[in-house]
Amino acid sequence: MVQANVKVSFYLKKSEADADGMCPVMARLNVGKYSEASFSVKLRVPQAIWSSGRASGKSVKAKEINNRLDEIRAMALGVYAELSAVRDGVTAGDVKSLLLGMAGEQATLLSYFRTFIENFAKRVGVNRTEGSLRSYRNAYNHVERFMREKYNLSDIPFSALTLSFIQDYDSHLRTDCRLSPGTIINLTVQLKIIVGEAVADGIITTYPFTGYEPVRPKQKRRYLTSEELQRLM
Structure with a gap:
């Protein structure tokens, strides 16, 4: 850099x-x-x-x-x-x-993520599920670990979120965490939701996921049964 x-x-x-x-x-x-x-x-x-x-x-x-x-x-x-x-x-x-935490603590990614989880937890049992709450907490832990291990950062302002950051996060999930493509898609989708909420709140205007394409799970090869083969003949 x-x-x-x-x-x-x-x-x-x-x-x-x-x-x-x-x-x-x-x-x-x-x-x-x-x-x-x-x-x-x-x-x-x-x-x-x-x-x-x-x-x-x-x-x-x-x-x-x-x-x-x-x-x-x-x-x-x-x-x-x-x-x-x-x-x-x-x-x-x-x-x-970042130094002053302008626009409240929600100006930075992880503090905004924590606030999102706190508000989500209040709605569990009403129109949110405990399982979804666990998923968001897990996604938060992955992002927090990535920033700590990759950049030695405890948080970043939303303005530092770029396509490069997203791609590095994807690579971290694949190579360091050795997660499956399906799991990576779930984790990045949850991060997308957080970023989308920040966009809706007017905190950021540039969407960092533009141009990002996760690796899709491979489709299992399916062979025709003997009955299906007979119908084709």
């Missing part, structure tokens, strides 16, 4: 300073030359101790602020590295989405 130049910097949002001169600290993430995203780091810092994107001085407060900024920078760079392991073209918005 090709990794772009990534930078994380911090600045004060002085337009929102309070009466004591405390300003929100913002992070600016740049990926390459043209992709940029900003977000609040949930800190407020006095303008008087802010210099060159950090808290100045050797006070305990300044050290705490700078340590937190260093943590956020490391997290952002780590998220970018993880997403780049999945696909090319990772944007600053992609990193921001």
Whole structure:
């Protein structure tokens, strides 16, 4: 995967300073030359101790602020590295989405999948079956294991779901899990349903399964009986 130049910097949002001169600290993430995203780091810092994107001085407060900024920078760079392991073209918005869990926890695949299962479980015995619930839980476990073993990821934003991801998942089920074509079709269909729900909710607009064709189970060869042969003669 090709990794772009990534930078994380911090600045004060002085337009929102309070009466004591405390300003929100913002992070600016740049990926390459043209992709940029900003977000609040949930800190407020006095303008008087802010210099060159950090808290100045050797006070305990300044050290705490700078340590937190260093943590956020490391997290952002780590998220970018993880997403780049999945696909090319990772944007600053992609990193921001996963880092902050924008649009609620449902903005990421596995958290959305968990919410789907929780809601499904509430309908068991009404218009859903226990067997179907087990199937979705099994499908979730397979996707979770795949991302952990293949990419060392605990979750990904829906924007990182591509045809390449789906094909890699199919390959994992065939080669690593050694599952039959029929089982693989069932697992990918359940993932398709989750993705379809996300599309319906407006979370994603690009359908990652476009162009994906699973291997179909081989049809068993059937031989004509003697009676059938007689009728053909």
